[in-house]
Amino acid sequence: MRDFLQHLVEAGTSICTRNQASKWVKFVFRVTLRRHDLVAQVFSLNEPVKVPLLLSRNEFKRILLMAPSLKARVMLSLVYGRRMHAGEVDRRRVPALQTDYSRGF
Template sequence: MISATADYATRFQQYLIESGVSISTNNQTIPDVEFLFRVSLLRHDLVAEIFHISEPGRVPLVLSPKEVKRILT
């Protein structure tokens, strides 16, 4: 029987990122992994090793005065 380590959680998240899934999809899998470690494997210490990835803020499109003038004309 293989015992789970903190490295498994980290490698799984790295796998998700490298496979190209979106940040929201990655974060949606976190509760499932936490359930696996906490309930199925009884490894409460590993839940602390799992992290959520925050999405980068989007910069709003701001038009220059010249572009606004061009649109309005």
């Protein structure tokens, strides 16, 4: 079993695939072979955390110069200043303005 898991590492398979194989090996040891002492020796891997790429000030200034409008420049400045990522910006929603028509204009 150890050789099989080592083969997966050498073949360059993904961490997800290796974790699935580890679970299969644990199942074989626990259920089929009833070797609970060996189950503890098989472990799963965690996906490495990827550090996001941040732009330098000069790169950001070049991007600002390419912005088509003032609104785009303001939004880009806010995003850069808050160190937000594209996924965070995409999830942001501007709340609808609530108008009270009973007070008049």
